[in-house]
Amino acid sequence: MPELPEVEAIRQDLIAMDLKGQEIESVIAFNERTLSPTEKMAWDVFFQSPRRIISIERKGKWLLLKLAGGTLFIHLRMSGKLRLTESRRPMTHERARLVIKGGASLSFIDPRKFGRIVLIEKEDASPSIGIDPTEGTFTEEALLSLLSKGQTAIKTWLLDQKKISGLGNIYVDEALFRAGIHPEHPVSRLSLAKKKLLYRSIVGTIQEAIKHRGTSLGTTNQNYSGIHKARGSHQDHLFVYSRQGKPCKKCRTPIEKVRFRGRGTHFCPSCQKPVH
Numbered sequence: 001m002p003e004l005p006e007v008e009a010i011r012q013d014l015i016a017m018d019l020k021g022q023e024i025e026s027v028i029a030f031n032e033r034t035l036s037p038t039e040k041m042a043w044d045v046f047f048q049s050p051r052r053i054i055s056i057e058r059k060g061k062w063l064l065l066k067l068a069g070g071t072l073f074i075h076l077r078m079s080g081k082l083r084l085t086e087s088r089r090p091m092t093h094e095r096a097r098l099v100i101k102g103g104a105s106l107s108f109i110d111p112r113k114f115g116r117i118v119l120i121e122k123e124d125a126s127p128s129i130g131i132d133p134t135e136g137t138f139t140e141e142a143l144l145s146l147l148s149k150g151q152t153a154i155k156t157w158l159l160d161q162k163k164i165s166g167l168g169n170i171y172v173d174e175a176l177f178r179a180g181i182h183p184e185h186p187v188s189r190l191s192l193a194k195k196k197l198l199y200r201s202i203v204g205t206i207q208e209a210i211k212h213r214g215t216s217l218g219t220t221n222q223n224y225s226g227i228h229k230a231r232g233s234h235q236d237h238l239f240v241y242s243r244q245g246k247p248c249k250k251c252r253t254p255i256e257k258v259r260f261r262g263r264g265t266h267f268c269p270s271c272q273k274p275v276h
C-alpha cells in the first residue's frame with residue numbers, strides 16, 4: 001500500500017513530466033465509485049472548459065493536483081497507480097482517466113477499487129489531516145506536543161492520520177525499530193529521550209525512503225511502482241518490515257511478526273523491549 005514516500009515518488013514523476021502548466025480537459029470514470037462526487041454532471045460542469053494545473057503537491061498519502069478554480073485530491077489506497085496512456089480504450093483495471101489537453105492521459109489503475117479521486121471546487125484546498133513529517137512545521141517540539149495528549153499504543157497513534165499524516169504499516173514499523181520502541185508501548189509512558197529519538201527516527205526513515213523512491217515488495221500488479229513503472233528500492237534497506245525470521249541487522253536476534261490491532265507488526269524482541 002503506497003505511503004508517503006511512494007506518493008512523493010509519483011509526485012516527483014508528475015513534476016518531471018512537466019505536467020504543471022498543462023490543462024486537464026475532462027475526467028472520465030470507468031468505475032463510478034472512484035470519483036467523488038459520483039455524479040458525472042458535477043465533473044462535466046467543472047470541466048466545461050479545460051483547467052490549468054497550477055501545482056502538484058502532496059499531504060500525507062494524498063496527492064493534490066491544484067487547478068485553476070479547484071483541487072483534485074487523489075488517494076491510491078491499497079493498490080492505486082497512475083500511468084500514462086495514449087490509447088482511447090481503457091487499460092486493465094483502469095478506474096478513471098484525467099484527459100490532458102494535447103498530450104497523453106493520466107490513467108488511474110486500481111485493481112482493488114479502494115482508491116479515490118475527489119474534486120474540491122476550491123482553489124488551493126488541502127485535506128484536513130495531521131501534520132506531514134516532511135513539512136517544515138514538523139519539529140521535535142511539534143511531535144512532543146502532539147504526543148503529550150496520546151493515550152493509545154504508539155503504533156496505533158502513529159498510524160492515525162489525524163495525528164501525523166503519511167505513515168502506514170511499513171514506515172511505522174521501521175521508525176519504531178530505529179527508535180528502539182516496542183509497537184505496543186503506551187504513548188503516555190514514553191520517556192522524553194525516547195520521544196526525541198522517535199522524532200529523529202521518523203524523519204530519517206521517511207527521508208531515506210523518499211531518496212530510494214519508496215518500497216516495492218513483491219511483483220504482483222497490486223504492488224507500488226512509479227508512473228513509468230519504475231520500482232522503489234527501499235525494500236533493500238528495511239530493518240524489520242517483511243523480515244520476520246531473519247536476523248536483526250543490529251543484534252542478530254530473529255525479527256518477529258505479530259498481529260497487533262489487525263495489522264501485521266514487525267519488530268526485534270531484543271532491540272524493542274516490551275513494557276511491563
Ligand SMILES: [Zn+2]
Nearest residue numbers: 248251268271
Ligand atoms: Zn535487534
